[in-house]
Amino acid sequence: xxxxFIGKTVKTIHEALKNQVITCTQLxxxxxxxxxxxxxxxxxxxxLMKDQALEQAAKQDALFKQGSETRPLAGIPIxxxxxxxxxxxxxxxxxxxxxxxxxxxxATVIEKIKASGLIALxxxxxxxxxxGSSTENSAFFATKNPWNTDYVPGGSSGGSAAAVASGQxxxxxxxxTGGSIRQPAALCxxxxxxxxxxxxxxxxxxxxxxxxxxxxxFAQSVEDIALLLNAICGHDSHDSTSSxxxxxxxxxxxTPSVQGLKIGVxxxxxxxxxxxxxxxxxxxxxxxxxxxGATWDTFDMNELEACVSTYYILAPAEASANLxxxxxxxxxxxxxxxxxxxxxxxxSRGEGFGPEVxxxxxxGTYVLSSGYYDAYYAKAQQARxxxxxxxxxxxxxxxxxxxxxxxxxxxxxxxxxxxxxxxYLADIATIPVNLAGLPxxxxxxxxxxGLPIGFQLIGKHFDEATLLKTGxxxxxxxxxxxxxxxxCQ
Amino acid sequence: xxxxxxELDHLLALSHLHLEDSEKPHYLAQLQRILxxxxxxxxxxxxxxxxELSTTQxxxxxxxVVVTQPDLLLKQNAPLWEAGCFRVPRLLE
Numbered sequence: 001x002x003x004x005f006i007g008k009t010v011k012t013i014h015e016a017l018k019n020q021v022i023t024c025t026q027l028x029x030x031x032x033x034x035x036x037x038x039x040x041x042x043x044x045x046x047x048l049m050k051d052q053a054l055e056q057a058a059k060q061d062a063l064f065k066q067g068s069e070t071r072p073l074a075g076i077p078i079x080x081x082x083x084x085x086x087x088x089x090x091x092x093x094x095x096x097x098x099x100x101x102x103x104x105x106x107a108t109v110i111e112k113i114k115a116s117g118l119i120a121l122x123x124x125x126x127x128x129x130x131x132g133s134s135t136e137n138s139a140f141f142a143t144k145n146p147w148n149t150d151y152v153p154g155g156s157s158g159g160s161a162a163a164v165a166s167g168q169x170x171x172x173x174x175x176x177t178g179g180s181i182r183q184p185a186a187l188c189x190x191x192x193x194x195x196x197x198x199x200x201x202x203x204x205x206x207x208x209x210x211x212x213x214x215x216x217x218f219a220q221s222v223e224d225i226a227l228l229l230n231a232i233c234g235h236d237s238h239d240s241t242s243s244x245x246x247x248x249x250x251x252x253x254x255t256p257s258v259q260g261l262k263i264g265v266x267x268x269x270x271x272x273x274x275x276x277x278x279x280x281x282x283x284x285x286x287x288x289x290x291x292x293g294a295t296w297d298t299f300d301m302n303e304l305e306a307c308v309s310t311y312y313i314l315a316p317a318e319a320s321a322n323l324x325x326x327x328x329x330x331x332x333x334x335x336x337x338x339x340x341x342x343x344x345x346x347x348s349r350g351e352g353f354g355p356e357v358x359x360x361x362x363x364g365t366y367v368l369s370s371g372y373y374d375a376y377y378a379k380a381q382q383a384r385x386x387x388x389x390x391x392x393x394x395x396x397x398x399x400x401x402x403x404x405x406x407x408x409x410x411x412x413x414x415x416x417x418x419x420x421x422x423x424y425l426a427d428i429a430t431i432p433v434n435l436a437g438l439p440x441x442x443x444x445x446x447x448x449x450g451l452p453i454g455f456q457l458i459g460k461h462f463d464e465a466t467l468l469k470t471g472x473x474x475x476x477x478x479x480x481x482x483x484x485x486x487x488c489q
Numbered sequence: 490x491x492x493x494x495x496e497l498d499h500l501l502a503l504s505h506l507h508l509e510d511s512e513k514p515h516y517l518a519q520l521q522r523i524l525x526x527x528x529x530x531x532x533x534x535x536x537x538x539x540x541e542l543s544t545t546q547x548x549x550x551x552x553x554v555v556v557t558q559p560d561l562l563l564k565q566n567a568p569l570w571e572a573g574c575f576r577v578p579r580l581l582e
Contacts, residue, residue, distance in 0.1 A: 087559065100566075101566055102562055102565055102566060103562075104559055104560060104561045104562040104566070105559050105561075211542060235549065237549075237551040240548050240549060240550070240551075241548070242549075244549050303533050305529060306529055306530050306532070306533045308526075309526060309527040309529055309530045310530065312523065312527065313527060313530075320504060324504075324505075327505065328568055329568070329575055329577055330563070330566070330567060330568075330575055331566035331567065331568070332566075332568070333568070334568035334569065338578060339578065340578055340579070340580070341577050341578050341579075341580050342505065343578075344577065344578050345505040346501070346505045346506055346507040347507050349504075349505055349506050349507065350506055350507030350508060351507075353506070358506060358508070358516070359516065359519060359520065359523075361504050361506060362497070362500050362501070362504060362506070362516065362520060363520065363523065363524075365500050365503050365504040366496075366500055366520075366524075369500070369503065376527065376530075378540045379530050379531075379535060379540075380530065381539075381540040381541070381542060382535040382538040382539065382540050383530060383533055383535060383538075384542070385538045385539050385540070385541075386533065386535060386538055389538075420519060420523065421519075421522050421523055421526055424523070
């Protein structure tokens with residue numbers, strides 16, 4: 001019987017594979033056994049790719065046996081959010097409208113992880129088309145928080161976050177349009193990063209809001225985030241918004257030092273709008289970094305509350321345009337009873353989309369319609385310019401900006417389902433980062449009644465390295481990231 | 490500003506989306522609440538700010554070279570496929 005590597009970090013597993021303490025096939029089999037045992041409770045996966053994973057593991061074993069495998073991520077199991085295309089596999093986006101859709105091509109980010117030797121275990125659950133903060137908006141089922149299955153894992157990448165937190169995968173990929181990696185990372189007690197807009201190719205990521213979407217990593221530690229980031233970043237000629245900026249070796253940033261680092265904290269995110277337990281954990285995290293040589297101070301970001309309105313105008317506007325392609329003509333669900341073409345489209349979309357997606361399509365159509373464009377869309381674009389400007393000003397004074405990732409603790413399933421606005425308002429700390437296209441890293445900083453709390457570090461454009469350095473320093477003197485959910489045992 | 494049922498019907502037509510009549514009051518109330526909240530944008534001073542989306546980078550262009558497309562699985566994903574075409578309900582009588 002081989003030693004269990006469930007819930008271990010990349011470094012530990014890599015050493016074990018290299019020294020042939022465990023074979024890659026055994027490692028993958030261990031993870032599928034664990035998925036079989038715990039996923040009926042967590043419900044992180046929409047589909048599994050066991051045959052392909054074991055086939056790839058056998059190839060990896062041959063390389064390890066020859067001693068020719070040196071790639072740090074080779075053989076490591078990874079979970080993929082089901083809005084990233086893998087040729088020949090179903091890509092549902094958590095939606096009935098794409099329930100039977102088979103992707104005709106592979107996302108660049110998937111090609112990159114394959115080239116790094118990572119082994120995809122399956123596709124994870126999400127809020128439909130990545131619209132939501134709890135993964136309850138999936139058309140198929142709700143994912144549960146591995147720390148307490150009465151609670152949501154966050155969203156929209158809740159399946160990916162829960163898969164890592166429950167030990168079903170070592171790493172995962174998600175997408176983040178307004179906090180969809182960072183918020184579930186915080187609620188599930190793991191690390192998650194939204195890289196700078198353009199750092200990672202969006203080719204093959206099903207579009208929600210193209211000017212805000214970004215693919216990013218989940219892991220148990222910042223060290224593992226850096227390794228996965230190394231694998232996925234870089235320019236892609238298939239995505240004209242992907243950056244040509246040079247990609248550093250992010251593991252070089254993993255030196256535990258924050259001496260002289262200046263941290264800025266928006267005053268508004270130390271106010272009573274933040275849950276007292278979250279605030280206490282956040283201030284403790286700031287003081288921990290201070291004890292390591294950093295300084296922190298507050299600054300005003302008065303337009304924070306307006307950021308939520310700005311986002312919920314711009315993102316639905318882009319979504320209403322992006323989702324117009326799902327019309328029942330070329331792919332996806334079609335109503336077969338409709339008499340004419342227009343009825344067929346309206347009925348297909350009415351049946352195929354869930355309530356949150358319909359709400360956002362309607363909102364987006366409203367703010368783009370003549371008569372309301374200037375009052376909503378144009379104003380929101382101006383507000384986005386203002387947010388970017390305020391971040392630029394803040395970064396003249398500070399090296400990084402810190403906030404609680406979510407102002408509230410994880411909530412129970414169904415708690416906000418009838419009040420979408422209350423769910424939107426909980427994105428207050430993560431949304432501005434997408435509006436400004438900045439990188440953001442969420443890391444665990446405490447627990448309250450057994451539920452995890454996370455805090456967020458925001459960096460300058462393309463300065464993921466400073467976030468990784470700060471996060472790594474924090475994790476060398478704290479052990480929140482070493483704690484595992486009950487379902488990860 | 491009040492959001493009316495007629496306006497909702499207009500939006501449904503614009504977005505090619507069907508809702509059952511029984512669902513409309515619920516959507517109407519939720520959209521009204523969200524739009525009311527968005528009024529807080531009016532309290533932000535936006536004078537002189539650009540409404541253009543500015544980016545920090547130029548758009549890299551690739552060479553104009555024809556690339557081979559993979560099999561787009563058109564037939565496999567089509568709701569209705571006939572004689573190499575997507576079949577849709579009749580448009581003209």
